[in-house]
Amino acid sequence: MASRSGKYTRDFAFEKATAFFASVVLFLAVLLFAVLLRESLPALRKFGASFLVTGTWDPVLERFGALPFLFGTVVSSFLALLIAVPLSVGAAIFINEFAPPWLKAPVSLLAELLAAIPSVIYGLWGIFVLVPILRDLFMKPVTKYLGWIPLFKGPVYGPSMLAAGVLLAIMIIPFILSVSREVLATVPQRQKEAVLSLGGTRWEMIRIVIGQHCLPGIFGATILGLGRALGETMAVTMVIGNRPEISASLFQQGYSMAAVIANEFAEAGGLQLSSLVLIGLLLMLVTLVVNLAAKGILSKMVARASRGI
């Protein structure tokens, strides 16, 4: 009997040990929120809600507002989605429906490798390859003929909102692509065959099936990509131009929330530090909401698929 009770004591101890480590993880998450909140309080008290709508960022006069950074983060992220979502969904359809079997593994492996590249390398490539290409082959001609449209107003420098959006698009494609593929795979085979057997073409089958079945999932994939894009730091910092201005033109330089933290944090103190932490807290809360939304949408999608609807 003694040995049996010893066995259960050790069982109990092991369970509690694992629970202890789990509580460490929980503690770290709570601590993260608490630390950021405490450190951003001075800025929060001083500026309040006006922090969100003020465009000044002046360390000398100690007046800080996050508007240009919010603007840059939102615009560059949405630009990235605008480019990345159609391409990823198209590529996902190609891999799932058109690609010969031998091509599937390499293409998805390549897409996964894209996800493994550190963001500083994207930034490096952005500065020296992407920005010159965009500047000479796209921005200069477009601003010459369409410069009267505010969106394409010059002068062209190179580093710009557009460059940040394109680079972000390349970075989030792998995530949207892999989720889109999973979403497409949830379509019941018999539904596809039904459309084809009625004489539909392959494109009609894709259109009907996606319209019926995949739109919520693709929306979820999009939101997931947004969550990635919002917090991306290095690549954006390296190509967005780092100028806290709000311009209607995609060819002008901008700034983002993550980029201003990256550039100013190490040398900041006092109210500036607190303001930067507040920007970080805002960024974290926004990404959190976006990620939870994506998770909610996608898990509903999976639940539906498992019921076979």
Added chain:
Amino acid sequence: MTGTITFRRKAADRAMKWVFYLCAFLVVLPLFLIFFDLVIKGAKELRWSLLVDLPHPVGEPGGGIANGILGTVVITLLAMTGSVPVAVMSGIYLAEYGRGKFASAVRFAVDTLTGVPSIIMGIFAYILLVLPMKRFSAWAGAAALSMIFIPVVVRTTEDMLRTVPTTVREAALALGIARWKATLRITVRTAWPGILTGILLAMSRILGETAPLLFTALGNQFWQTKLDQPMAAVPLQVFTYAISPYEDWHDKAWAGALVLITMVLLINIAARVLTREKR
């Protein structure tokens, strides 16, 4: 009439097929461009001295990123030493015991942490370690990276343990093995290749992280092995060199990037090979 409709439908079908082909092409194109540029531009400065020498000042030819390579290895391993036990044990808890409110709270925390932008972890480590210690340090860098590493590995550990069939656990328990022993020696061992893959993938991710190190490890021009001092790291060197105005530093940035991507991909591929053998 029917003829034209059929023709239009067929034409649309064919056109869309090419649109999908084009999408796939455009998705993989950047990867080829990036690797092409990395190899071509990185090879220019890639010589033995890059791997064994300290950085030289601007204008002085030669010099390397050896202190950065050492720093990256040290900071990464430091981050993993503390994180692996925490993450794996938490994963075991969630998969084997995790029911009820506490477990849901932990899962929610893990989900939350996974989505937090990496630069936020830098802020966290800065406030907790750099401010009180009054200096940038390898410790702070490793702490920031741990915060990225832990949630990823908790999640993969839980997922991998869940792939082990219940019958395996039941068979072990039916033989009279204590549950903790069955968990460690049977369940965890069965799932181990998958867990190790998760650990390696997370490692390859933190190896290339730059943002959380900017104001924690900070970087260093010289050799530094003291963990409470600022330490160099390859991603930081790539960043500094890339945004500098000097031509020869740009070449070093490319060479550093080539070294970094080689380290990341080697670990990444090792992780993948591991799961393939399992299948």
